[in-house]
Amino acid sequence: MADFKKLHLQSYSLLNRKESLKDSPYWKNLQFPITIKNSGAVTQINFSPIEPYNYLVANSTRVQVYSIKSNAPSKTPHQFHDVVRSACYRSDGQLITVGCDDATLWVIHQKHFKQVFNGHSRSVYLAKFLDNYKLFSGSDDKTVKIWDLATKSEIITFNEHEDYVRCGNKGASNDLFITGSYDHRVKLFDSRCKLSVLTMNHGDPVESVVMYPSAGVIASAGGTSIKLWDVLSGGRLMGSMNNHHKTITSLCFCDNRRRLVSASLDRHVKFYDISTNNVTYSLDYPTPLLSIDIAPDDSLIATGSIDGMLTLKHRKSDEEVDRERLEKRMRKKRSSNSSVPIIKKFQPSADGNDVTLHHRRKEMLSKYETYLKTFQYSKALDEVLETTLRTIHPEVTMTMLDELRRRQALNGALAGRTDKDLASLLTFLLKNFVPPHISTVTEVLNTVLDVYQDQLMDFPLSLIQLSKLLQVSKDRIDFIDEGLGIVGILKSIFASSNINSNII
Secondary structure (H helix, E strand, C coil): CCCCCCCCCCCCCCCCHHHHHCHHHHHHCECCCEEEECCCCEEEEEECCCCCCCEEEEECCEEEEECCCCCCECCCCEECCCCEEEEEECCCCCEEEEEECCCEEEEEECCCCEEEEECCCCCEEEEEECCCCEEEEEECCCCEEEEECCCCEEEEEECCCCCCEEEEEECCCCCEEEEEECCCEEEEEECCCCCCCEEEECCCCEEEEEECCCCCEEEEEECCEEEEEECCCCCEEEEEECCCCCCEEEEEEECCCCEEEEEECCCEEEEEECCCCEEEEEEECCCCEEEEEECCCCCEEEEEECCCEEEEEEECCHHHHHHHHHHHHHHHHHHCCCCCCCCCCCCCCCCCCCCCCCCCCCCCCCHHHHHHHCCCHHHHHHHHCCHHHHHHCHHHHHHHHHHHHHCCCHHHHHCCCCHHHHHHHHHHHHHCCCCCCHHHHHHHHHHHHHHHCCCHHHCHHHHHHHHHHHHHHHHHHHHHHHHHHHHHHHHHHHHHHHHHHHHC
16 A cells, blocks of 8 residues: 655745745844934935935925934035925935925935926925936925926926825836825826826825836825725726824835835834735834835835934844844853763764665654545544634645545535534635635535535525625636736737838
8 A cells, every 4th residue: 555645735825924924034133223303303204226325304494314324414404495395316316306395396416506496386295306307296286297307497287186285206117107185186197198197086185105116006095094006907996905093104115125114193114015915014113103214225214203203223234133143042052051961972884884774754644634544534624624724824724625626525525514614614715715726716616516505595604605705706707807808908009019010
C-alpha cells in the first residue's frame, strides 16, 4: 500500500498574509520621535523627489526647508505676507510653488529668487507643478487655473467647482490632474480640454486626493472615509475605507507606492495595502494631524498637527536593526549562567568502509489528515470547518475542499448536514469567492445544490447565504462584461492604429 501524502496547502492570495505581516516589523523599527514646535499650524509637508530628500514645512507665514540628516531648518526661511496653505517641490527638486491666504501664488528657486502669480481672488490652497513648464492652482474663489511658468500668465481657467477648492494632485501624465472641493466633488482635468474629463461625488467635503500608481484609480479623502474611483470605467465607485472616526486631512504613498497612508484629526496614521485595501499598520500621535508626508526611501515619517507640532520619526536602517539584534543576543548570552559545563554530544563520523543507515522519521499527521487517510471524508470536512481553523487558516479548509473534489468525494462529505452547518460552509465560500479559488467554490456550490435541492426550503439560514452568493455572482458577471467591453474598444483602437501605420 502506498504511503499517505500530507496535504500540500495552497497559497492563499485573498488575505495576502505575508504582505500584511511584514509591515509591523517594517514600521516598528522607528526611532524615538523628534518634535519641533512651530508658531502656527503645520499646513503642508512635502519631500523633495531628489536625494538627499530634504523636505518643506509650511506653517504660519513661512516655508522652511529641513535637512533629512540633521532635522535642522534652513537659516533663512521663505517669508510671505499671509498664512501659507500649500507648498510643493517640482519633480527635479529645483523649484518650489507656494499658495497663500492673500490669494497669491509663488514660485521660488533654491537661491531665493521669487516669482509671484496674481489671478485668484481668495486663499490659494492648491499649488502644484504640472510639468517643468506649467503649474496648476485651486482657490477658495472656486476656480482652478493652469499657469505658464515662463510668462507668468494664465493658460486656462476652470469654473466647474461650486465651493472651495482645497486639494489636488498631478495625474498619470503631464496633462492630467485631479482636484477636490468642499462641494463634495472630485474632478479629473486634462489641460488640453476646456472642461473636466470626469466628475465623482465623494459625499463629504474633500480634503485630499491622490492617484494610484496604476493610473486607473483615484483615492479621495473626505469626512471619515477614503473612497476609490475607477477611472477606466468612467469614475465608478470601487470601494470605501472607513477606518478613522474623525475627518481625514491628508493622503500620501510609501513603500515604493505600494502603501496608501492617511492622517486624521483622530490623531492616527494608518497604512493600507493598495492591493487589498486593508489596514496593515497604524501609528498614534498626541494631537490632531493636519498634514503628512513620507520620504521616498521610507527613512522618515513627517507629520504636522494643529498646535504647530512637527513630529519626525526616522526609520532605522537594516544595518542598525541587525546590529541591535546582535547586541541583544550577545547580552543574553553573557547574562546566562556560564558556570554550568556544557557537555557536547558525541557524534561519530563515518569513514569510507562504513555503511550509513538513515532513520526515516514518521511524519506526524494532523487530525483532519488522519481522517482523510482513513477515508472518513465527512469527519475530515467537519474538522477543517471548525470555526477557529477556517477563520485563522482558511487555506487549510480550501485545500481540503479541493482534495475532496479531486477524489470525487464531495457528495458523501457534504451529505447529512444541518442548516447551521451548511450555512457555515456557505459563509466560508462567500468570503472566498475570489481567484484562484473560483473553480473550487463553484463546484462545491453545485454539489450542495445537487445534494440539498429538496431540503433547501427547510434551511432558512442557508437560503440567506445562497442569496448573497447569487448577488456576488451577478456583480462579478457585470464586472467581466465591463472588462470585455473595454477590451473590445482597445482592440478596435489598436486595429485602426495598425491600419494607419500601414497606410503611412
